[in-house]
C-alpha cells in the first residue's frame with residue numbers, strides 16, 4: 001500500500017515539476033493562480049481513510065494534513081506521501097514536496113525552500129503567520145528525517 | 148430601518164482609515180478600538196504611570212484612584228451590588244480558570260456534577276476538565292436541538308441530576324446563536340445550582356443586570372467590547388466569590404504572610420495577585436464610556452439588518468450552507484460550502500481582503516457533534532457597512548466560482 005502511494009506520489013510530483021511549476025512562474029490573475037494550485041494538488045494520490053491515522057497527522061491551524069515517510073535503505077533517499085483536507089493547502093504542500101522528495105538527508109540539510117517559493121511567487125504562504133500548516137509540515141519533515 | 152448612523156460610528160475607529168482595503172468581519176475574535184480607548188491607555192502611560200496600591204507617593208495614589216475608578220465603572224455597567232464583586236482578570240479564559248480551580252474542593256465534592264452546553268467555547272470546557280477527573284467531578288453536556296440551540300427538554304432532565312454548577316455561554320462564538328439565557332438560568336437556580344455565564348460574545352449584545360439576572364458569576368473580555376486586550380472581568384456574587392480558592396498567590400492578595408502560612412486579603416484583592424493590568428483596566432473603562440453613548444437596541448437592530456442583507460445575498464450563491472439561523476444570531480453567520488473544507492474558502496476570501504475566521508473556532512466538540520470539519524465565520528459589528536456586505540458577497544461568489 002505505502003509503496004504504491006509512494007510510486008503514485010513520485011509520478012504526480014514529476015508531472016507538477018514539468019507542467020505546473022513553469023506555469024506558476026508566469027504572471028496570472030489571482031483566480032488562475034488558485035485554480036492551478038488546486039489542480040496541482042489533485043496530482044497527488046488521496047490518502048485512504050484508514051491510513052489517516054493520528055500518528056501521521058500534522059495539525060495546521062485550520063485544517064488537518066497527514067505525512068507518511070519511507071527511507072530507501074540502499075540509497076538513503078527519503079520519500080514521502082502527504083494529503084490535506086484543504087485543497088489549496090494540498091497544492092502548496094505538493095509544491096513543497098517537489099523540492100523534498102527523493103533527496104538524501106545531506107541534500108535536505110542544504111535545501112533552501114524559501115528561495116524556491118520566492119521564485120514561484122509563493123513566498124507569503126511559507127511564512128508562519130499564515131497558519132496554513134506549511135510551516136508545521138516542514139518541521140514534521142525535518143524531524144522525521146532526523147528520527 | 149434602524150436610525151443608527153454606522154458611518155458616524157465607524158469614524159471613531161482609526162483602524163479603518165489605516166486599512167481602507169480590508170473588510171473586517173472578525174469582530175467575534177476581537178473588536179477594533181475607538182480612539183478614546185487608545186488615548187486612555189496612552190495617557191495613563193504618558194502622564195500617570197505608577198504601580199497601584201503600594202507606592203507611598205502621591206503618584207501611586209493617583210494611579211490607584213484611576214484603577215479603582217475603572218472598577219467602579221464596571222460595577223455600574225453590570226449593576227453589581229458592590230465594587231468588591233468585580234475582579235479584574237486578563238480575560239474570559241483566565242476567569243474560567245480561576246472559577247474551575249477555585250470551586251474544586253471548596254464547593255465541588257467527589258460525585259458532584261457540572262453542566263455546560265454543547266455550544267461552549269473551549270474556555271468553558273477545558274478548565275473544568277483540568278480538575279474534574281482528579282476531583283471525581285462529572286461534566287455533563289446539554290446536546291443541541293435541530294435549531295442548533297441547547298435542547299431544553301434534555302436540559303430539564305440533566306437538571307434533575309442536581310448539578311452543583313450550570314455554566315453557559317450567553318452567545319455562541321461559533322454560530323452566533325443567542326441562548327435563552329434568562330429562562331435557562333432560572334431553571335438552573337430552581338434546581339439549586341450555582342450559575343455561571345460566559346459573556347465573552349454576549350456582553351456586546353446585551354449587558355446583563357447582574358442583580359436581576361439569576362447569575363452568580365459572569366465573565367467577559369475587554370477586547371471583544373472595544374477595549375484593550377489582556378483585561379477582563381470576573382463578576383461574582385459576594386458570597387460565592389468568597390468561596391473561591393485563589394488560583395494565583397503572591398503580592399497584593401494577602402493580609403499577612405509568614406513561612407508557615409498566609410492569610411488572605413479581602414475581596415477584590417484576594418483574587419488579584421500581582422501587579423494588575425492597570426492601563427488595560429483604564430482602557431476598559433474608556434470602552435464602557437464609549438459604548439454607553441449609543442443605544443444598544445438601535446445597534447442590535449442595525450446588526451440584524453446587516454445579517455438580513457447578508458443572508459439574502461447568500462441564498463443567491465449556489466452551494467453555500469449557512470449553519471447559523473440568522474434570526475437567532477447576535478451578529479455572526481457561520482457557513483459551509485458544500486463538499487469543501489472551510490480553509491479553502493477562507494484563503495480565497497483572504498486573497499480578496501475579507502478578514503474572516505475558518506475552522507472550529509475553539510469549539511471542537513460542537514463541530515464534532517455537527518460532523519463538520521469547521522465553518523467559515525462572518526462576524527458583523529456596528530462599524531460594518533451595507534457596502535461591505537455587498538463586497539463580501541461578491542468575494543464569496545468569486546471564491547465559490549473558483550472552488551467549483
Ligand SMILES: Cc1ncc(COP(=O)(O)O)c(C=O)c1O
Nearest residue numbers: 238239240268270320347348368
Ligand atoms: C464565547 C467565548 N468564551 C471565551 C472566549 C475566550 O476569551 P479570551 O480569549 O478573551 O480569554 C471567547 C473568545 O474567543 C469566546 O468567544
